[in-house]
Amino acid sequence: MRFMANYDLMETIRNTNQWLGASALAMASYPAFSMFPNPALEWMGAWGEVTERTFGRMVVKPDWNIPAVVGPDGQDHVVNITCALKRPFGDLIHFEPQGMEQPKRKVLLFAPMSGHYATLLRSTVISLLPDCDVYITDWHNARDIPVSAGKFDVEDYTLYLVEFMRHLGPDTHVIAVCQPAPLALAATAYLAEEQPDAQPRSLTLIGGPIDPDATPTDVTDFGHRVTMGQLEQSMIQQVGFKFAGVGRKVYPGLLQLASFISMNSDTHRDAFVEQIQRVASKSSHEHDKHNKFYDEYLAVMDMPAEFYLSTVERIFKEREIARNVFEVKGRPVDIGKITTVSVMTVEGSKDDISAPGQCIAALDLLTGLPDAKKASHLEDGAGHYGIFAGGSWRNNIRPLVLDFIDASQDDATATPRRGAKKAANKNAAA
Structure with a gap:
């Protein structure tokens, strides 16, 4: 149960961040606010849009989208x-x-x-x-x-x-x-x-x-530095009650993603700051370079x-x-x-x-x-x-x-x- 709790905690954090992003975007999008233009609202909406999309993609299997x-x-x-x-x-x-x-x-x-x-x-x-x-x-x-x-x-x-x-x-x-x-x-x-x-x-x-x-x-x-016991204790968790694989021991995708990002944290941070700026300035679009890359990169699966x-x-x-x-x-x-x-x-x-x-x-x-x-x-x-x-x-x-x-x-x-x-x-x- 200790590992199930850890798994559910990670999913809770992800879900909460997705909800916060959606809430910020919805609040900044109230039609009444357009009567009083405020750059802070533009930035809040941009942050919310990028945040909701980012944390939402983590649990979505991408479509193949193969062109003709x-x-x-x-x-x-x-x-x-x-x-x-x-x-x-x-x-x-x-x-x-x-x-x-x-x-x-x-x-x-x-x-x-x-x-x-x-x-x-x-x-x-x-x-x-x-x-x-x-x-x-x-x-x-x-x-x-x-x-x-x-x-x-x-x-x-x-x-x-x-x-x-x-x-x-x-x-x-x-x-x-x-x-x-x-x-x-x-x-x-x-x-x-x-x-x-x-x-x-x-x-x-x-x-x-x-x-x-x-x-x-x-x-x-890394494979040589750590023992198998250390790997099992630090990386392996049990799937929570929300999913069909409840109880299965896995290396969670969210944990893997955290490792991926930590290897180049400055690069990823700058990429998201720049994307928020583009959204706020209305220069981004659904299939821009950032979204195309991160929609795939953030979509992770448990092993x-x-x-x-x-x-x-x-x-x-x-x-x-x-x-x-x-x-x-x-x-x-x-x-x-x-x-x-x-x-x-x-x-x-x-x-x-x-x-x-x-x-x-x-x-x-x-x-x-x-x-x-x-x-x-x-x-x-x-x-x-x-x-x-x-x-x-x-x-x-x-x-x-x-x-x-x-x-x-x-x-x-x-x-x-x-x-x-x-x-x-x-x-x-x-």
């Missing part, structure tokens, strides 16, 4: 979003433009389960839709999952990835972004031993912590406690993937068993979350894979988000990934094309 896709015929095709496979902790969803011939490239995006919803990859999906048949993992907010659904740790997560790949078949090209990269590698190795014919055609790992110690960052240092703790312990502390000693249900998963899947790694030179060297370490683990089926790319000047969204992704990385997919699809040797480089050791990449 322009097909080869030059016509706009509305995108249908359907559920291809439904599971308690996450669904496999499909983006299908109406009336457009299905592209030959079938791409499965493994979205992170790291505090934000899969919609964080919205721009990635939009950029791929004209050329690919796109699927994505849509993870659920743990607070909405009843305790009766059971636990969900890194092994369960890996088996979900295995099931999704089996469902889509061997002509699939997997792109794993950030957190799922090491488990995507493990899931592919699992299939290599259990059901080789179900392996994907190619696997692209983008900014993932395959070997967190290859190039230490603040994230990896199952066992998933968070097992990730820290097994991926970061024990480095089970990096040492190739990972097990699923007591059975060793040997990454060296991958012999036919083309693998490419993508890193950003300014990535301060998964620094260069952490992801390319995967290539050293692929001892059974010919060098011709390995490739790597280091994007100069790109940060963590830039390697899967923004200009670096659209202009440089996306074309390389599509070329790599085509190479693995058309050529049995999957020779890397254009700017993608053949396998290099992790130290050279760093």
Whole structure:
């Protein structure tokens, strides 16, 4: 109950701030006050509008808002979003433009389960839709999952990835972004031993912590500084009575958000002060740059406690993937068993979350894979988000990934094309 009380207290604080913002906006909007113009009322209303929106977004799952896709015929095709496979902790969803011939490239995006919803990859999906048949993992907010659904740790997560790949078949090209990269590698190795014919055609790992110690960052240092007992006591709470997952132990999204913001508190403070000024001066609008970014950034989800703790312990502390000693249900998963899947790694030179060297370490683990089926790319000047969204992704990385997919699809040797480089050791990449 102590942890339930903490969870409910955080929700109460959030709810109260949302209410205060709404109240301030409503009060400043009284028509009678317009007879006596007062800058203080303008500022109060602006503060209320920004505050209400800010705290309201924290408990709302963002919409995909995928625009129509322009097909080869030059016509706009509305995108249908359907559920291809439904599971308690996450669904496999499909983006299908109406009336457009299905592209030959079938791409499965493994979205992170790291505090934000899969919609964080919205721009990635939009950029791929004209050329690919796109699927994505849509993870659920743990607070909405009843305790009766059971636990969900890194092994369960890996088996979900295995099931999704089996469902889509061997002509699939997997792109794993950030957190799922090491488990995507493990899931592919699992299939290599259990059901080789179900392996994907190619696997692209983008900014993932395959070997967190290859190039230490603040994230990896934190994992080493604290004990598992300290993490469990300070980060884990039980979902309150307001939600379907009442009693489930989670790493709360609001607590994660507080950690995210504390890393760059001055930047976020200045951004909100400037937005209040813009609202007060009537120079803001619904879809301005601030709202577009923070509507997504502030929308956080709870993670199952066992998933968070097992990730820290097994991926970061024990480095089970990096040492190739990972097990699923007591059975060793040997990454060296991958012999036919083309693998490419993508890193950003300014990535301060998964620094260069952490992801390319995967290539050293692929001892059974010919060098011709390995490739790597280091994007100069790109940060963590830039390697899967923004200009670096659209202009440089996306074309390389599509070329790599085509190479693995058309050529049995999957020779890397254009700017993608053949396998290099992790130290050279760093």
